[in-house]
Amino acid sequence: MMSEYVLLKNRLNELYFNCDGLDKKQLRNINFYSISNFVNAYDKLKGSKEKETVYNLLNSYFDEMKGEDLNSFSKDQSKELFFSYIVKIGQYYNYQLGFKGYMGINGAIFGGIVMDLILSIFGILVKLYFIPISTILLVLFTAAINHYFGRVNKLYGYRY
Amino acid sequence: MGFVGVMAGSGLVALAAPIVTTAVPIAYSSVINIVSGINESAFVFGANIYQNLNNIRYTLGTGMSMYFNSNTANHINLQKWAEGTFNPTNSEKLLQFRDNYQSIQHYFHFLPEMP
Numbered sequence: 001m002m003s004e005y006v007l008l009k010n011r012l013n014e015l016y017f018n019c020d021g022l023d024k025k026q027l028r029n030i031n032f033y034s035i036s037n038f039v040n041a042y043d044k045l046k047g048s049k050e051k052e053t054v055y056n057l058l059n060s061y062f063d064e065m066k067g068e069d070l071n072s073f074s075k076d077q078s079k080e081l082f083f084s085y086i087v088k089i090g091q092y093y094n095y096q097l098g099f100k101g102y103m104g105i106n107g108a109i110f111g112g113i114v115m116d117l118i119l120s121i122f123g124i125l126v127k128l129y130f131i132p133i134s135t136i137l138l139v140l141f142t143a144a145i146n147h148y149f150g151r152v153n154k155l156y157g158y159r160y
Numbered sequence: 161m162g163f164v165g166v167m168a169g170s171g172l173v174a175l176a177a178p179i180v181t182t183a184v185p186i187a188y189s190s191v192i193n194i195v196s197g198i199n200e201s202a203f204v205f206g207a208n209i210y211q212n213l214n215n216i217r218y219t220l221g222t223g224m225s226m227y228f229n230s231n232t233a234n235h236i237n238l239q240k241w242a243e244g245t246f247n248p249t250n251s252e253k254l255l256q257f258r259d260n261y262q263s264i265q266h267y268f269h270f271l272p273e274m275p
Contacts, residue, residue, distance in 0.1 A: 053243070079203070083248055087211050091218040091243070101211045106197070107204030114205075158207035 004055050005043045011062040012039045019070055029073045034086050034102070034156035035061060041097055041153070050092050061085045075159075082158045090156045100149040102157030108142035109135060210248065218242045 002010075012035065019027060027033065038058060045051050061081070068077075093099035112135025119125045119134060149155045221242020228235040247253075258274060265271045 075200075079207075082207060083245075087214050087245055090211060091214055091245075094215040095218055095222060101208050101215070103208040104201075104204045106201040107208060110198070110201035111205040111208075157211060158204060 028159045102155045102160040108138045112138040
């Protein structure tokens, strides 16, 4: 009898085969890299109940992707996948294996600008000669997380 | 003088018309692109905050449930809470929140008014 890990790996390979011809952006639309990282680290998860939940969620993801036209996958569908599967599965991997959330640099810049605006409202940014400290720190932090955790395949998130 | 002025004006209009007809759609599409780009960036940032909040919820719930024996109701409830996720907010829910806030504010006048 095949183990759950092998079954998931087979389903991932099946999805990868269906993704033939898709570029990196389209693969990110279906959260392929997140799912791939989840499947590859599945055997390292502890606790039978947790493993069962993750296995069921991953299987439902693969079932949902089976009938989809991967070439014309919209951003709204991507958002739906994120809320239905990626966040829920990610909790277990974050807690047990130290996975980190992926954020695009555009998100970091937006967050940094919002924080800098708040700092300037409270008059803190004036004392710092209007250097956008939050934006700089958030962008550097995000780039470091994406780089280091991406290299060890411990990254997951929206459109990753 | 007046004749020269009219001629120059019509010449300017003739020159400006094609520039305006090409510039307006370009400007419109770039504004749309910028707005959708900002919208996407806001969602990317919000999605990251959302997933980190859910991770904190899982860690807190699982950590607190460890203080109770595995068969107790407290342990089960905390674990159940930890495994759930926050409901994502949409515009309908925000409007509902606004309505609720305004009805509370009707009784408690010291609360600031919503913009």
